[in-house]
Amino acid sequence: MACTSIFYYVNTLGYEYFSYVGNQEFMLDDIYKSTALCQRYYVLGHAALIHGILAGMNYPQEKKYHVYAPSMSNLLLGISVVCLPLGYLFSKIGSLNQFSIQLNGLSFVAGSIALAFAIRENKRVNFLASTGLFILNVMAALSSGFKEPIIVCVLLLGVFLLPxxxxxxxxxxxxxxxxxxxVLPTFIGNFRKLSSEGADATVARNKSIDRILNNDNLTDDLQEDNWAFLTGRLSEINMFIKYTQSTPYYIPYYKTNLIKNAIQTIIPRAFWPGKPDVEQMVMDRVYAARVVDRESIVSAKPAFIVDCYLSYGGIGIWIGLFLYGYIAQNLSALAERMFGGYFMGTAVMFAGLFQILWRGNSFEFIANAVFWSLMTMMIFQMYFKAKGILYKTN
Known part of the structure; x- marks a missing residue:
């Protein structure tokens, strides 16, 4: 966000890519001042995040456990194969639905790394099985409505093929x-449009792929959709500007209210039947700031840095992003201690279970996901110890 807002600024100057086309929309007189303000907040948040990560670093970590795995590709493939159907099953059970997100994320990461290790260990059966799982994970990612899982899927495979x-x-x-x-901005745009019209995920995915493959004006559509993505969704600075224009001038700072909301979301609905709808809770502040209209079907949840700003302004950004980096780093270190080192701890467990920390989200969704990811990680450690995959050092 600290770098990609340059595209929004270039757009306000009337440029599209390298061509001057004039401003297609009305620009307020103070748009450049507002853009500069939010850009400074982004840079402040970036600095705070890095300081938090550095403050949380404490290496080398003490190794309390070792991983017993004669074949790493077998172990990773086993994790992926078990987690994939479990994730699907849990998604159909209301009280266990939260765990499905973590299990699917872990299956996706373990399966991608398993493919790399199958190639390294020259295991044909594992290679075929891992390739099948990788394709299933890519297809599932294409049905998610988000760009990040697809990109991460390919990126992880590439990173672990490097050695x-x-x-x-x-x-x-x-x-x-x-x-x-x-290509993904156009694909995701088509997918979300079809989903909003009532198509299920599989139909929306297939039709979106078909529209890209059989589009006579594909180049023009891709350029248009990508410019909209670069200037809007990539940095989300346009939405951030709207928040800074409404808070604290018309809407007071939320102070600790958003933190209280985040803590409430952790409580399972099975224990609290009257628990507020989290999506609606988050969208209320979006509507209040008039970022999107109430009649719109778009979900425009505020980024973590925006919630920090809405809580206490600039000081909120510094404190919030510092804690974000500090907590993320400590969770990564905890995973290393629990699973015998960096590879199984950070590269597999942390990357698989805490994916929400890679791209952020509003307070409520992050608090819920991080808490239940931590619970899932502890359950996996107990299972690994019971099966002899993890054993204590002497």
Missing amino acids: VYGKKVLPVLIPILILLFF
């Missing part, structure tokens, strides 16, 4: 990632 093939991976990986960044 096997070295820099030979980069000429393939980099063009694929660029292609995904270029």
Whole structure:
């Protein structure tokens, strides 16, 4: 966010890519002042986040456990194979639905890394099974309505293939990632439009792919959709500006109210039948700031840095993003201690269970996801110890 808001600024100057086309929308007189203000907040948040990560670093971590795995590809493949159907099953059970998110995330990460290890260990059966799982995970990611899971899926595979093939991976990986960044905004836009019209995820996914493959004006559509993505969703600075224009001038700072809301979301609905709808709770402040209209079907949840601002302004951004980095770093270190080191702890468990920390979200969704990811990680450690996969050092 600290860097990508440059596209929004260029757009306000009337440019689209490198061509001057004039402003297509009305721009307020103070748009440049507002853009600069939010850009400073982004840079402040970035600095606070990095300071939090650095403050949380305490290496080397004490190794309390070792992983017993004669074949790492077997272990990772097993984790992915078990978590995938469990995630689907739990998604159909109301009281266990929360765990489905964590299990699907772990299956997705473990399966991607398992494919890399199957190639490294030269195991044909594992390679075929991992490839099948990777394709299933990609198809599931395409049905999620989000760009990040698809990009992360490919990125993880590329990162873990680097030790096997070295820099030979980069000429393939980099063009694929660029292609995904270029095509996904159009695909996701089509997918969400079809979903809003009542199509289920599979139908919306297939039709979205078909529209891209059979579009005679594909280049023009991709350019238009990508410019909208670069200037809007990539940094979300346009929405941030609207929040800074309404708070604290018309809407007072929320102070600790958003933190209280976040704590409430952790309580399972089975224990609190009258628990408020989290989506509606978050969207209330979106509507109050007039970021989107109440009649709109768009979900425009505020980013973490925006919730920090809405709570206490600039000081809220500094404190909130510092704690974000500090907590994320400590969770990563905890995973390393619990699972015998960086690879199984951070690369697999932390990356699989705490994916929400990669891209952020509003207070309520982050608090809920982080808490239940922590619970899931503890359950996995108990299971691994019971099965002898983890054993204590002497």
